[in-house]
Amino acid sequence: MTPSLPASxxxxxxxxxxxxxxxxxLADAPATGPLRRFALFVGNNEGGEGxxxxxYAADDARRMHDVMLRLGGTAQSDAMLLVNDSxxxxxxxxxxxxxxxxxxRTRGDRxxxxxxxxxxxKDGALRLGNTKLPMESVKARLAQGPTDxxxxxxxxxxSGSLTxxxxxRKAPAFEVETDxxxxxxxxxxxxxxxxxxxxxxxxxIGASYFSYHLASGxxxxxxxxxxxxxxxxxxxxxxxxxxxxxxxxxxxxPQHPTFSFDLAGNGDLMLTDVVQRNEGLRIPGDAxxxxxxxxxxxxxxxxxxxxxxxxxxxxxxxGTYTVKRRLTDRLRVGEVRIADGQISTLNExxxxxxxxxxxxxxxxxxxxxxxxxxxxxxSGQYQAIFDAPTASGGLFPSAPMVGxxxxxxxxxGRGFAWSFDGxxxxxxxxxxxxxxxxxxxxxxxxxxxxxxxxxxxxxxGTWVPFLGARxxxxxxxxxxxxxxxxxxxxxxxxxxxxxxxxxRLGRSFGLVARGRVHYLLYNVDETRSLGFAEVGLMLNxxxxx
Amino acid sequence: MRLLLLFTVLALTACGGTWSNRDLxxxxxxxxRAALSAKLPASATSTQPLSRSDGLNAGEPSQAFAxxxxxxxxxxxxxxxxxxxxxxxxxxxxxxxxxxSRTWGxxxxxxxxxxxxxxxxxxxxxxxxxxYGWKLQARRLGTPAFFDVVRGAFQASAETVRKGMGQIEVxxxxxxxxxxLGEPFNQLDSIQLGYVTSSFPNTSTxxxxxxxxxxxxxxxxxxxxxxxxxxxxxxxxxLKTTDVNTTRLDVISKWRADGAGISIATVGEGNYxxxxxxxxxxxSFKVTFFKExxxxxxxxxxxxxxxxxxxx
Numbered sequence: 001m002t003p004s005l006p007a008s009x010x011x012x013x014x015x016x017x018x019x020x021x022x023x024x025x026l027a028d029a030p031a032t033g034p035l036r037r038f039a040l041f042v043g044n045n046e047g048g049e050g051x052x053x054x055x056y057a058a059d060d061a062r063r064m065h066d067v068m069l070r071l072g073g074t075a076q077s078d079a080m081l082l083v084n085d086s087x088x089x090x091x092x093x094x095x096x097x098x099x100x101x102x103x104x105r106t107r108g109d110r111x112x113x114x115x116x117x118x119x120x121x122k123d124g125a126l127r128l129g130n131t132k133l134p135m136e137s138v139k140a141r142l143a144q145g146p147t148d149x150x151x152x153x154x155x156x157x158x159s160g161s162l163t164x165x166x167x168x169r170k171a172p173a174f175e176v177e178t179d180x181x182x183x184x185x186x187x188x189x190x191x192x193x194x195x196x197x198x199x200x201x202x203x204x205i206g207a208s209y210f211s212y213h214l215a216s217g218x219x220x221x222x223x224x225x226x227x228x229x230x231x232x233x234x235x236x237x238x239x240x241x242x243x244x245x246x247x248x249x250x251x252x253x254p255q256h257p258t259f260s261f262d263l264a265g266n267g268d269l270m271l272t273d274v275v276q277r278n279e280g281l282r283i284p285g286d287a288x289x290x291x292x293x294x295x296x297x298x299x300x301x302x303x304x305x306x307x308x309x310x311x312x313x314x315x316x317x318x319g320t321y322t323v324k325r326r327l328t329d330r331l332r333v334g335e336v337r338i339a340d341g342q343i344s345t346l347n348e349x350x351x352x353x354x355x356x357x358x359x360x361x362x363x364x365x366x367x368x369x370x371x372x373x374x375x376x377x378x379s380g381q382y383q384a385i386f387d388a389p390t391a392s393g394g395l396f397p398s399a400p401m402v403g404x405x406x407x408x409x410x411x412x413g414r415g416f417a418w419s420f421d422g423x424x425x426x427x428x429x430x431x432x433x434x435x436x437x438x439x440x441x442x443x444x445x446x447x448x449x450x451x452x453x454x455x456x457x458x459x460x461g462t463w464v465p466f467l468g469a470r471x472x473x474x475x476x477x478x479x480x481x482x483x484x485x486x487x488x489x490x491x492x493x494x495x496x497x498x499x500x501x502x503x504r505l506g507r508s509f510g511l512v513a514r515g516r517v518h519y520l521l522y523n524v525d526e527t528r529s530l531g532f533a534e535v536g537l538m539l540n541x542x543x544x545x
Numbered sequence: 546m547r548l549l550l551l552f553t554v555l556a557l558t559a560c561g562g563t564w565s566n567r568d569l570x571x572x573x574x575x576x577x578r579a580a581l582s583a584k585l586p587a588s589a590t591s592t593q594p595l596s597r598s599d600g601l602n603a604g605e606p607s608q609a610f611a612x613x614x615x616x617x618x619x620x621x622x623x624x625x626x627x628x629x630x631x632x633x634x635x636x637x638x639x640x641x642x643x644x645x646s647r648t649w650g651x652x653x654x655x656x657x658x659x660x661x662x663x664x665x666x667x668x669x670x671x672x673x674x675x676x677y678g679w680k681l682q683a684r685r686l687g688t689p690a691f692f693d694v695v696r697g698a699f700q701a702s703a704e705t706v707r708k709g710m711g712q713i714e715v716x717x718x719x720x721x722x723x724x725x726l727g728e729p730f731n732q733l734d735s736i737q738l739g740y741v742t743s744s745f746p747n748t749s750t751x752x753x754x755x756x757x758x759x760x761x762x763x764x765x766x767x768x769x770x771x772x773x774x775x776x777x778x779x780x781x782x783x784l785k786t787t788d789v790n791t792t793r794l795d796v797i798s799k800w801r802a803d804g805a806g807i808s809i810a811t812v813g814e815g816n817y818x819x820x821x822x823x824x825x826x827x828x829s830f831k832v833t834f835f836k837e838x839x840x841x842x843x844x845x846x847x848x849x850x851x852x853x854x855x856x857x
Contacts, residue, residue: 395564395566431569433566435570436706438705486563488565488638489562490561490563523561524642
């Protein structure tokens with residue numbers, strides 16, 4: 001169990017970590033060879049049975065991967081990113097990096113390994129999809145690893161409450177040993193929350209709180225001493241404070257990151273070098289103090305930095321960002337552009353006042369997207385029968401149809417939708433047979449009802465493809481122009497597949513192109529296997545909170 | 546989930562239907578009242594008031610046309626007796642299909658409690674043309690065997706099953722003791738109907754054979770109706786009576802599409818054999834010529850004003 005510290009001891013704890021690392025770490029000791037930094041980043045949104053999918057674990061891993069490659073001195077060839085892969089893949093990747101590390105040590109290099117995991121953990125094991133990786137084995141593997149320095153970050157926990165939490169069911173705690181008496185050397189472990197806490201995600205930042213703050217700190221926000229570099233101690237201290245603050249008012253309660261270490265040597269481990277990158281945003285010393293939020297084009301906060309007296313630097317990747325500063329009565333909002341390989345300087349005077357209602361932070365909205373919700377659609381389509389034309393002896397005519405559909409999205413889990421539909425179609429046809437001579441014309445009508453189960457990909461995107469199965473009931477009728485012929489009808493169940501693509505016109509409306517292919521069994525005059533295809537367009541409205 | 550299960554079960558049990566292209570061929574092979582009935586010109590639907598007591602004077606409403614109209618009405622009414630049942634049955638899809646046959650029923654007979662009836666039609670040959678046999682049958686409830694009420698045969702034309710030639714027989718004598726029949730049929734032994742619809746003029750002939758000693762005074766009665774493609778038509782009937790003066794009376798009426806026509810009544814057998822009455826009328830159904838050929842017979846108008854109707 002990982003004890004969470006009272007707030008009054010937080011600062012003392014950070015100092016303790018800094019002192020221990022400074023007095024024992026090997027990382028930057030100048031007496032030995034160059035430091036070769038290896039890194040493995042693992043993210044998996046799925047946790048298998050008993051869990052519900054996370055929204056941002058994979059993105060957390062990508063983000064951390066990008067930050068460490070840009071600022072952490074890790075070469076592209078020395079880093080591995082595993083997204084939604086299995087435990088075997090993780091172990092294989094770890095073995096490969098360890099092999100490379102041994103080779104580097106043989107050449108006299110100092111080595112470090114940065115292991116990052118974001119995903120589910122339950123019953124003492126990391127959950128990677130339907131595979132498991134026991135925590136103890138991971139710790140033992142890292143403790144005995146060949147690198148001089150090992151830093152492991154675990155962003156995982158039990159599932160939670162009404163806020164977006166890392167979703168596992170109530171179970172024994174995700175335990176990370178924080179006891180400093182273990183014999184393993186050169187290992188630091190950071191966890192996102194205490195043993196009895198949930199690790200929470202947020203749509204506003206599009207990430208888990210801990211990973212977001214850790215990444216933001218590594219971009220420069222955590223540079224407490226202003227030397228342009230972020231050490232392990234600084235990163236942890238920053239992530240701890242910001243995570244606790246961000247989650248203090250959440251329904252799941254405050255989240256307290258933890259750490260454990262077992263180190264020997266001296267010197268601190270520098271995780272990122274903001275100055276050397278020479279790319280990002282500089283907040284000059286004369287800018288008003290306060291917290292500045294950097295928001296990307298999606299309306300998602302990608303970093304934040306608290307400015308005091310000295311100037312601050314945050315190593316944003318090239319792009320255009322919205323800058324927001326929150327005052328007591330208004331917002332200050334503006335735009336900055338970070339050019340490739342250049343440092344932009346923020347001019348606070350160019351920010352404009354904005355109302356709180358015009359907050360540029362929109363968030364990803366994924367929680368809503370992936371929540372169970374209804375949508376309704378109005379459809380127009382055309383049904384084509386896989387048969388000869390009725391004028392050539394076929395049984396059923398093709399027909400245009402109109403109808404409607406109601407869908408429950410994410411009903412059987414994320415992406416799995418269940419829909420009910422009904423259509424009415426009409427047309428004309430003729431029965432032509434040699435015996436009849438002249439064809440017998442008729443008016444045709446068709447009613448179909450059906451239910452579909454399908455999977456929607458990229459629900460949060462503008463284009464949402466889907467594919468599934470449908471079971472339909474078709475009721476056909478025809479009334480002949482000649483009074484001597486009786487009205488005829490046919491009713492049949494028809495299984496089929498449905499596929500389509502939704503284009504979001506906005507938050508709620510969407511235009512859907514849909515196709516269906518069905519089997520149709522005819523069994524009156526004879527038994528024949530027919531089929532039909534339907535193609536159509538739907539105007540869709542989603543009821544999302 | 547229960548609703549889904551219920552929906553699925555209901556839907557599965559609802560599969561099937563009456564969607565059959567072949568049914569139409571069988572239905573078309575059955576005779577219909579519309580195809581066999583006699584049709585007067587459309588203008589004849591308005592009632593002509595008869596203001597005279599006999600057909601003496603040209604320009605007065607034609608008594609002969611009024612009698613022709615009544616004969617057509619009677620003829621069509623007789624067709625209704627046995628073709629009406631077929632029309633009723635044909636309005637619904639067959640109850641069962643068995644290869645080259647279709648069966649409607651059995652249905653409960655409303656007019657004959659304790660009985661049920663069925664209609665069966667079968668394709669019984671294809672050379673030289675498709676030939677169908679059909680029956681309207683009845684049986685007492687609880688008994689296995691059906692007996693024929695109406696039976697018919699039809700040979701389709703080379704082009705279509707909608708047209709052809711056929712015969713229908715109502716063997717009244719065979720089932721008279723079992724089914725409850727109206728009074729006129731209690732005095733009949735059989736009804737025969739023959740028809741040709743494959744070429745113009747379409748013809749329909751009806752022949753009634755009466756029970757010996759019946760009270761109607763008839764021993765037999767025959768109708769013949771013809772319809773030409775241009776809308777002209779003819780209706781003839783021949784009746785035999787017990788009256789020694791007019792043992793057999795033959796009447797033939799013909800009309801054009803515009804309504805003008807001619808009627809000739811001749812005593813074929815009896816003491817007045819050879820007596821003939823001719824009456825012509827125009828498109829307004831007014832007499833244009835009237836003549837009785839027996840001594841003292843009357844004559845009015847000019848014979849040249851009579852219409853000439855060929856081919857019927």
